[in-house]
Amino acid sequence: MAEAERQLGKPYEWGASGPDSFDCSGLTSWAWRKGGKSLPHSSRAQFTATARVPLDQIQLGDLVFYGEPIHHVGIYVGDGRMVEASETGTPVRYASIYRHDMVGVGRVQ
Numbered sequence: 001m002a003e004a005e006r007q008l009g010k011p012y013e014w015g016a017s018g019p020d021s022f023d024c025s026g027l028t029s030w031a032w033r034k035g036g037k038s039l040p041h042s043s044r045a046q047f048t049a050t051a052r053v054p055l056d057q058i059q060l061g062d063l064v065f066y067g068e069p070i071h072h073v074g075i076y077v078g079d080g081r082m083v084e085a086s087e088t089g090t091p092v093r094y095a096s097i098y099r100h101d102m103v104g105v106g107r108v109q
Helices: 024-034 041-049
Strands: 051-053 064-066 073-080 081-084 093-094 102-107
Touching: 024 041, 024 073, 024 081, 041 064, 041 073, 041 102
Parallel strands: none
Antiparallel strands: 051 102, 064 073, 064 102, 073 081, 081 093
């Protein structure tokens, strides 16, 4: 979580996995790699690689997934917020986790 927050303000770039720019799954895989865990660089693959957690049991560092099919992921930082790399022209930022297209929460094991 802290590693994701250190990336705030860096540019979004599709397919990028740091350290100068990120896409959504590049950011989450970068942050978790710094925490000693390996995640694939794909939001769908990260959904498969994590354990489902009910939203009311979300914890700091959990991943929040969006879209059908899954096409976005952010990392939970508390108070209903995540750090995300969302789209071209929008830097890595804080955003609400509460969106209409939320699919679920994943915990890195």
